[in-house]
Amino acid sequence: MITVLAGGVGAARFLEGMVQIVAPETITAIVNTGDDFILHGLHIAPDLDIVTCTLAGVIHPEQGWGIQDDSFACLEWLGRFGGPTWFQLGDRDLALHIQRTAMLRAGATLTDVADHLRRALGVAVQILPMSDDPQPTHIITAAGEFHFEEYLVERRAADHVLDVRFMGAAQPTPAVLAAIAHAERIVIAPSNPVVSIGPILALPGVRAALRESAAQVIGISPIVGGKAIKGPAVPLMHAIGLPATAVGVAQAYQDVLDVLVIDQVDAHLQPAIEALGIAVIVTDTIMRGAAEKAALARMVLHL
């Protein structure tokens, strides 16, 4: 089994590469649920849906989130009734959240729901929420404390970030700990180290499980040349005192990582990362198309 710690868009695109190299049934994705929140009375699970719908081939290809060719008739009418429309949820997208909320209300766990939805969409990769309990990510800013999605989408990541806080007292699911313990290879996907991978590592016992696993742990830096490919990794890394570089990524994962894959533009950072006791592979990590995604996955899996 190959176990991948995953957030949203970057991780989903990397997984698209992985399924070209190994049988999808042999891959287990442990997915961040810190972005989850309640909207319209529904349990919204952005990263679970991004990973599931990307692997199902129905994701909006440019955005990396939302369903391709979706319509927004329901959101339009929700707006007429005074409902919130800042989070763009299409009609097909809403079906995911309606079904998830109904199953949870009927007593299913988030793990049951994620498994049901990925199978319904024909996805062979096993998709595990990091926890069945909520651990919402809050962003502390100069203007106040907001849920991550309020900070990122409603407020357009305009606030100055002072700190990041994982709320609640969630536990990793037994399936998550088993996927780490039984993995032959563990990959930390190129997701935001603070708000996508961070919440997974913050769950009690996860870092210890990664250290104790017999599998080599390989990370891929989502920061290239001091910039994030997508999303607010730079201000969030600064807020928790990490340099927004591949070295900062190495520091974020330091006690669990064996190897960090960095981009050629960051080759000069290799000694600083090796000084942290982490081996370095320098390659082209920008996933422009299917071929690059497969090449990166092949390189990571054959290390």
Ligand code: FO1
């Ligand atoms: N991101 C946005 O920037 N704007 C949106 O309106 C938006 C809607 C949305 C709906 C469903 C979904 O699964 C994700 C959505 N995202 C949207 C992405 C999301 O905010 C983040 O990119 C992820 O949570 C971070 O991985």
